[in-house]
Amino acid sequence: MLTNLTLQNFALAEQLSLDLASGFNVLTGETGAGKSLLLDALSVCLGERTDVAHVRFGTDKADVTASFDYKKNDPIDAWLSERELNDNIDPDGEHGEIHLRRVILNNGRSKAWINGRPSSLTELKEAGRLLVQLYSQHSQQQLLEPPYPKNWLDRYTGLQAQAHDVRQAYHHWQHLLKEQQSALAAAASRQTRMIELEAQLEEILPLAALNYADLEQEYDRLSHFESMMQDCAALLDGLDEQDNNVMQQLAVFSRRAESQASRSAQLSEVSERLINAQSELTDAVALLRQFVDQQNFDPERMTELNEHLEVFHRLARKYRVTPEELNGLSETWQTELDRLNLLDDPEALAAQVEQSHQQFLKLAQALDQARRAAAMPLAENLTRQVRPLALPEAYFEFGFETLDQPNADGLSHIQLYFTANKGIPAQALAKVASGGELSRIALVMQVMNAEKTEADVLVFDEVDVGISGGTAEIVGRLLRDLGKHVQILCITHQPQVAAQADQHLLVEKQQTKQASSIIYALEDEQRIVELARMSGGVEITETTLQHARHLLNLKHS
Known part of the structure; x- marks a missing residue:
């Protein structure tokens, strides 16, 4: 899990060190206070692109360090061992630490370290993928992309390795086919x-x-x-x-x-x-x-x-x-x-092509059968989890359309069908789902994905946009339950979501000689005030404070 994030001269943060708790963490604050600061800094440590705008005005460099702890036999443990970077192991040998550091110079260049050793951005990204999974507020747009239902089905049901084998077999068949065609074309001058x-x-x-x-x-x-x-x-x-x-x-x-x-x-x-x-x-x-x-x-x-x-x-x-x-x-x-x-024996050449074709078809048919068998239970699971989010008549099913010509993805084009209304047949999700429905569906699918990820840290960047009230409360409970298994960091504007968190972080902007942002963990009374602010109203009244206390009490109910 992410244990500490230290920022020095990074954007609006002059000097900031933040300790993160396990479980469900939320980050809130006024618009413009700098809520994205934390996620931007974390992304930088995970090897994402940097910008000179990340360097605080008037300074020559920004310095960010993200510290994680991990357990023996976690995927990151093996990755560090292969590169002889697992120096920070506890005496018991069961836990270790990894420190990712990135320095951004004001000329746009940057340097990276893993556990104190200079590293490439490729290594930083590889380590980051094993440590953190990031979901943004724009993730709902992925649902509209044609490959998404198939990829989500494979990921959730553990068919990714089988799908990879099919792609490899297809490309091998195509390679041999091109060689055959090239050889036949050259027969005249052979x-x-x-x-x-x-x-x-x-x-x-x-x-x-x-x-x-x-x-x-x-x-x-x-x-x-x-x-x-x-x-x-x-x-x-x-x-x-x-x-x-x-x-x-x-x-x-x-x-x-x-x-x-x-x-x-x-x-x-x-x-x-x-x-x-x-x-x-x-x-x-x-x-x-x-x-x-x-x-x-x-x-x-x-x-x-x-x-x-x-x-x-x-x-x-x-x-x-x-x-x-x-x-x-x-x-x-x-x-x-x-x-x-080989052209002296065209049958041998054709046999090689046919053999590779049959091998591809064998693997593709097995994958297609596995996908069809897994599709119905997965659609039913998705239906169950979406219905509490103010979609009581939601219904999902996967559609399989056999391709005229198989391709690297298999034998069928896979779509996710959806209806929100009783008695109305399900249609392609992209055609019938509204923006609000898409955001809720995307959130549930991301949470379901998170249950299968190897990463111990999941980051949700305003994924609860478009929901409120009781629906937001259910989303908060969903994230809280997920936080029992992995660490979650979530930026939210919804008090119902924030109230479910194990740790509540507040970001504030200070208008001193040069504006700066600070982030700190809230105590119980401070949380009540912040939840009241999030609930709306020009002034915080006893009524809004009472509502905030009620939201906190719901966490324990």
């Missing part, structure tokens, strides 16, 4: 191209077992054989053969240091390092002698290397590649030749 490829492969074949870099290094060594051997002889002479050589002098120095080592820790370290240097130098001299003993100048090998290198350079110029790329080029030619050779 023989000419095959002869060309075979000639090219034959020309490059002598180089197949040769490594250009190794040949070049060996040629360089033989080209400078005389000067190399002279330098090696000089090294051996100075290191180990002449009078008073380096090895002898180092041995004398080592003995002198060793005799004084017991008198100082620093002298002891000097002695150890000299002993190590002796060991290293002895190994170096042995390797040098071994190298010198193995060397033999071979004029014939020099000529052979020169011939190989000339072939490499000639063919590299001919085919407009570097010498190092020639072997890879031969692999490309061989692959093309193999594909063209």
Whole structure:
């Protein structure tokens, strides 16, 4: 869960540190006070886009840190372990912490850290997806997008992996089909191209077992054989053969240091390092002698290397590649030749395509059956949860329309049908649902999605827009019940929703020399005043205060 969010010079926040509680948290405040401040800061820590407007006026950078705790075996635990970032583990080994930090400079650039280690925005986003799920007030528009019912059905019923396999099988079939079509289209010029490829492969074949870099290094060594051997002889002479050589002098120095080592820790370290240097130098001299003993100048090998290198350079110029790329080029030619050779046996080529097609159909049919079996119970569940939100006659069902041509999504086009009126047949949701109905349906679907998410933190940004009264109270209870399993952070304008929260946070704007926003947790009496303000009216009266107390009491009923 999100335990702390610290903001420094971020937009309207000069210095702000906020501790978050588990369960259901709400954030309220006057319009323009800066309620989006908290979510903007959190989004920045989760790798979302930044803007220079996030840097407080008159400062050079904004600094935001989000701290989370997690349990052993949570998805984020494995993700951190893979990257050796799980340094903040409790002694019991059952809990850990992760700190996401983002610094935004006033030139528009930003830097990121995960547990104190510099990280990329890609890593920040990956970690963020495992920690937080964000639902905005515009999420209801997703319901109108054609893929949404299918994706929601797969997500809620655990069919995402099966759907992924179908997409992979479809793309594999299409890939083979395109290869077949490409090969058939090339059939007219196939023989000419095959002869060309075979000639090219034959020309490059002598180089197949040769490594250009190794040949070049060996040629360089033989080209400078005389000067190399002279330098090696000089090294051996100075290191180990002449009078008073380096090895002898180092041995004398080592003995002198060793005799004084017991008198100082620093002298002891000097002695150890000299002993190590002796060991290293002895190994170096042995390797040098071994190298010198193995060397033999071979004029014939020099000529052979020169011939190989000339072939490499000639063919590299001919085919407009570097010498190092020639072997890879031969692999490309061989692959093309193999594909063209398949046309000698068109049945084998067609069999590959048909086999992949049948595999796709097998997986797609299994997915279609699973979706159809899961659709009715899911629609009934959605109906049950939407009806209390002032839609007593709501009814949902999924419609499956078999596609003329299967695609990567399967065999059927899936729609969500809805009616809010008894005796009226359900129709496509996008055609018949009003804005208010869409907002309530979207909220329930998001809550149902949240029940299946791996994230421990769910953020709802004004998703209760368009509801009020008793409906808002039911939404609040829905979020409160969900908060028993995950941490919820919700921006709301509805007092009935805010009253159900475990922690109530208030954002206020202070008009000092430079405007700033503060956020703090409310005590019981403060909550009553804020709920009264949210309930409306120019002035807070005893009546509105009594209503606020009543809303709080409903939480415990």
